[in-house]
Structures are given as C-alpha cells and as structure tokens.
Amino acid sequence: MGIDAGFVGATLTDWAVEQPDSVALHCQQRSIRWADLHRQVEHLAACLFRECGDHRAIALDLADPLRLVVAFLAVGRSGNRALVLDTAWPDAQRDEIERQTMPDLVLNTALFDQWLAATGQAGLAVPKPTADQPFYVGFTSGSTGMPKGYRRSHASWLASFDVSRALFALQPGDCVMAPGSLATSLHLYGVIQALHAGIGVVLVPQFRPRSVLQAIEEQGVTALYGTPTQIKLLLHSAERYAIAPAHTVRHLIISGAKWPDDTRQALRQPFPNAELTEFYGTSEMSFIALHNEQSRAPVGSVGRAVPGVEVRIGASASTPLATGERGRIWVRSALVFDGYECGGGDEIARDGDWLTVGDHGYLDKEGFLYLVGREKRMIVSSGLNLYPEEVEAWLVQHPAVTQAALLGVPDELRGYRIVAVIQTDETNVLTDSLRQHCRHRFPASQLPKDWYFLEHWPLTNSGKTDFVALERWLRVVQAGIGPDKAIPS
Structure with missing residues (x-):
C-alpha cells in the first residue's frame, strides 16, 4: 500500500480497489463510497486540468462539506492549489481576499455540479503532481485581524501524515469526525x-453540539478532532440533555488552545474510553509539540516537540536563550509551509531553515515547551510586557469563568490599561473573587484594572475567541451605549 505516495490523495486509487463499497464520506443522509470518491476526484481533476491546466489558483466557494472535500482532492490531483474560502466571511472580507489572491477560477456549487455531471473527460490524461507543488492555501481564523493566506505543499502535509500515523495510531476500520468548518486547517487536515x-469520515454541515453527539453515536465515530471550545460545548450538551456516553470514541485529538488541566477528568463522562491527545501547532508550521496519556506534560506545558521537529527559543534561532528564559519560538521541520499567498506580518520571520510565527514561550530542562503568548497580542503597560494568554488561561481555571480575554485600552498614564472581559454561568460572580484568584499567580502589575462581563461570547468559525469582535464590543460599552456590565477596580 503506497501510504507515502508523492501527493496528497494518491492513495485513493488503492482504497478504491481494496474497499470499493465501504463508505468513505458520510454527511447526514448522504454517503460516498471509496470507488465513487476516486471516480469523482479523477473526473473533476480532468475538468479542472482541461479548463485551467496546472499550477493555478482555484478558489473553492462551497458550503457543502461533501462537495468541498471532493473538490479539494480534485484540485490537488490536477496539479493546482485550492484556496479554501470561508463561506461565512462578510462580503467585504471575501472581496478583499479575492482581490489579494486573484484566483484563476472560482469553483462554486453550480460549476461543481455541472462538471461532475459532464461526460467526455475519461480520455484526458492528467499528469500526477509532484510532492513539492503547492496544493492548498488556507486562511487563518482572523481572530486578530484580516485572515492571512498560507500556502502548503503536498510534501509538508505528507510529512504531517507520517506524524499523525505514528502518534494517533489511526488505521482502516476507524471512523474520524472533525466537526467544524473545513475552512479551518485543523478540521480539513x-x-x-x-x-x-x-x-472513513463523518462530516457535519454545522457545529451543533447535540447533533454532533447524535452523529457520533449513530456512525460509531472512533476519533474526534476539535478545539477546546468545541469539546467543552459537547460536554455541556451531553450533560444538559443527559446524552448517553459515546463508548466508541477512542481518540480525542485537541488543538487550538490549552485544555484546562483540572478538567481532564470531565471528559470521562461523555467519552469514557477516549485517550486525550493535545498538540500545539500553527497553520504555518503544523505539529510542533504534543502530549497524551503516556507522555503527560507538567501543568501549563504543551508537551515536547514531536519527532522530527526541533524547537529553539530566542530573538533569533542562531542565538538561542538559556533554559527557562522567554523569547520567540523557532521551529525547524519538514512540516512547515511554503509562504503566504496573501497577508503576513512582521511577527513572521525566517532564520535559515528556522521559522517563527511570533509565538513566545520557554523550554524547561526536560525539553517541555510552555507558551506565554503571541507577539501580536502582547500589551505594554507601565513599561512592562504582558502576555494576555497567560492570565486568560489562569482565569478560566476559576470555577465561575467559562471564557476570558484580556485587552489593552489606550491610557495616557500607563500607555495601555489592562481590562478583562469575562463570560460566566453564574449571575453574581464577584470581581474580588476573580482578582484574588489572579493574585495567587501574578503580580499586581499584570492584573486587570477593569472587569467587563459578556453573555454571548464571539467566536470565529474555527472556534477561537474573536478578538476583533471583542474590541469592537468593548468600544461600544465604554462609549456608554452598550447593555453589558463593566466594573472598574
């Protein structure tokens, strides 16, 4: 079996022969079997190659996850690169992305259906793409601004597949679900x-926790990818609706943020047989560090570097800092991206073979990696550098807090004044309790000066906090025209 074939999706030919009538993709009441998946991908790839040739940018404007998966594989097979557009983007944001990327073709639902129903492509020979060809352009969640379009080659994803196979122990007979928008790299990957x-894969058109839990049970899902926010929502839904435990789930693969250390046991109620694997990575660098039940990391750590990945800390990769010192996280591996199709920023840098995306952290003497925050979100208040992520991660450990965000508000005296926005299930949570909780771990200089409470927490389509929306809401509240509650210290 050619698992390590030269392009992503090359193995569909083998699976179409070995298990032609087994279900490859299932979404609600629709299914695609392996033989049909292979046929559709080859047919659509021929249509794309006839229309565009290869080495072109093909934008995918497809809300239906079944169509999107077929189209994504077909674009890669045709030797082109798929720009996976988020159909939930506002029109202005989508127009700006298209202006910056200038795709050669936009493949929408009407064109997809027209081409899939067309005949006469069987005799067209489509050259196989090479491993170094870019095949995928994904877009960051845009949680702190306009999404960036990052470009990946077949080789980088194939190298990541090797890591997945070694660490997640998934094999034919398993059933995978990634219940989120396929416009995000975690779920699409x-x-x-x-x-x-x-x-085989189970898809869901939208992330609705109760429907996801029902699909897990009905389809016998054994492996579940998700962000911490998504998994928390599943836990809450299972408890609220008294849904029976999902005994089939053996793997929970979580990324996007740190899972709270003191709530790991809560996973046992809805997923009693599941092993939890957490990995830290980015869209540009794929897997960086990982830990699971066998390689438990110390509290606060995201684990050790995965096999084949090297990590250094410092202002540059060539001048690494000593153990325990904080600085930029630099990574060297075969998993990293090629570059940006659009966007980027000063926080992204290369030092020879090493890459940083502006995350900061430190390594302990055992090689465990700790994150302290992102360069782009760092707040300078009274001359001190504050990484909001550290305080946010500690605040959500408070029993009354479900979500937390720290923001910097311009201040004539301090430069920036630190404020906290909190979501809580309790009606009478006291700010004194939250302040005292923070004082256990942080000096007074890092404590929020004002506390705001927000009922409906804004999330991006990838399940992360939408900081742009939070800042917009905060400006409205501070102007005195918002309904939510603010408590100054």
Whole structure:
C-alpha cells in the first residue's frame, strides 16, 4: 500500500480497489463510497486540468462539506492549489481576499455540479503532481485581524501524515469526525489525513453540539478532532440533555488552545474510553509539540516537540536563550509551509531553515515547551510586557469563568490599561473573587484594572475567541451605549 505516495490523495486509487463499497464520506443522509470518491476526484481533476491546466489558483466557494472535500482532492490531483474560502466571511472580507489572491477560477456549487455531471473527460490524461507543488492555501481564523493566506505543499502535509500515523495510531476500520468548518486547517487536515489513510469520515454541515453527539453515536465515530471550545460545548450538551456516553470514541485529538488541566477528568463522562491527545501547532508550521496519556506534560506545558521537529527559543534561532528564559519560538521541520499567498506580518520571520510565527514561550530542562503568548497580542503597560494568554488561561481555571480575554485600552498614564472581559454561568460572580484568584499567580502589575462581563461570547468559525469582535464590543460599552456590565477596580 503506497501510504507515502508523492501527493496528497494518491492513495485513493488503492482504497478504491481494496474497499470499493465501504463508505468513505458520510454527511447526514448522504454517503460516498471509496470507488465513487476516486471516480469523482479523477473526473473533476480532468475538468479542472482541461479548463485551467496546472499550477493555478482555484478558489473553492462551497458550503457543502461533501462537495468541498471532493473538490479539494480534485484540485490537488490536477496539479493546482485550492484556496479554501470561508463561506461565512462578510462580503467585504471575501472581496478583499479575492482581490489579494486573484484566483484563476472560482469553483462554486453550480460549476461543481455541472462538471461532475459532464461526460467526455475519461480520455484526458492528467499528469500526477509532484510532492513539492503547492496544493492548498488556507486562511487563518482572523481572530486578530484580516485572515492571512498560507500556502502548503503536498510534501509538508505528507510529512504531517507520517506524524499523525505514528502518534494517533489511526488505521482502516476507524471512523474520524472533525466537526467544524473545513475552512479551518485543523478540521480539513483531520478529514484529508483520514481519507489518505483509508479511514472513513463523518462530516457535519454545522457545529451543533447535540447533533454532533447524535452523529457520533449513530456512525460509531472512533476519533474526534476539535478545539477546546468545541469539546467543552459537547460536554455541556451531553450533560444538559443527559446524552448517553459515546463508548466508541477512542481518540480525542485537541488543538487550538490549552485544555484546562483540572478538567481532564470531565471528559470521562461523555467519552469514557477516549485517550486525550493535545498538540500545539500553527497553520504555518503544523505539529510542533504534543502530549497524551503516556507522555503527560507538567501543568501549563504543551508537551515536547514531536519527532522530527526541533524547537529553539530566542530573538533569533542562531542565538538561542538559556533554559527557562522567554523569547520567540523557532521551529525547524519538514512540516512547515511554503509562504503566504496573501497577508503576513512582521511577527513572521525566517532564520535559515528556522521559522517563527511570533509565538513566545520557554523550554524547561526536560525539553517541555510552555507558551506565554503571541507577539501580536502582547500589551505594554507601565513599561512592562504582558502576555494576555497567560492570565486568560489562569482565569478560566476559576470555577465561575467559562471564557476570558484580556485587552489593552489606550491610557495616557500607563500607555495601555489592562481590562478583562469575562463570560460566566453564574449571575453574581464577584470581581474580588476573580482578582484574588489572579493574585495567587501574578503580580499586581499584570492584573486587570477593569472587569467587563459578556453573555454571548464571539467566536470565529474555527472556534477561537474573536478578538476583533471583542474590541469592537468593548468600544461600544465604554462609549456608554452598550447593555453589558463593566466594573472598574
């Protein structure tokens, strides 16, 4: 079996022969079997190659996850690169992305259906792409601004597939679900890696926790990819609706933020047989560090570097800092991206073979990596550098807090004044309790000066906090025209 074939999706030919009538993709009442998946991908790839040739940018404007997966694989097979557009983007944001990327073709639902129904493509020979060709352009969540378009080659994802196969122990017979928008790299990667390995996939059109839990039970899902926010919502829904435990789930693969250390046991109620694997990575660098039940990391750590990945800390990769000192996180591996199709920023830098995306952290003497925050979110208040992520992670450990964000508000005296925005399930949570909780871990200079409470927490489509929306809401509240509550210290 050619698992390590030269392009993503090359193994569909083998799976179409070995398990032609087994279900490859299932979404609600629709299914695609392996033989049909291979046929549709080859047919659509021929249409794309006839229309565009290769080495072109093909934008995918497809809300239906079944169509999106087929189209994504077909674009890669045709030797082109798929720009996976988020159909939930506002019109202005989408127009700006298209202006910056200038795709050669936009493949929408009407064109997809027209081409899939067309005949006469069987005799067209489509050259196989090479491993170094870019095949995917994804877009960051835009949680702190306009999304950046990052470009990945077949080789970088194939190298990541090797890591997944070694660390997640998934194999044919498993059933994978990544219940989120396929416009985000975590969910799309989980789906495509499974198909490349001959593993069936269950898709959901939208992330609705109760429906997701029902689909897990009905389809016998064994492996679940998700962000911490998504998994928390599943926990809450299972408890609220008294949904029976999902005994089939054996793997919970979590990324996007740190899972709270003191709530790991809560996973046992809805997923009693699941092993939790957490990994830290970025869209540009794929896997960086990982820990699971066998390699438990110390509290606060995201684990050790995955096999084949090197990590250094410092202002540059060539001048690494001593153990325990904080600085930029630099990574060297075969998993990293090629570059940006659009966007980027000063926080992204290369030092020879090393890459940083502006995350900051430190390594302990055992090689465990700790994150302290992102360069782009760092707040300078009274001359001191504050990484909001550290305080946010500690605040959500408070029993009354479900979500937390720290923001910097311009201040004539301090430069920036630190404020906290909190979501809580309790009606009478006291700010004194939250302040005292923070004082256990942080000096007074890092404590929020004002506390705001928000009922409906804004999230991006990838399940992360939408900081742009939070800042917009905060400006409205501070102007005195918002309904939510603010408590100054």
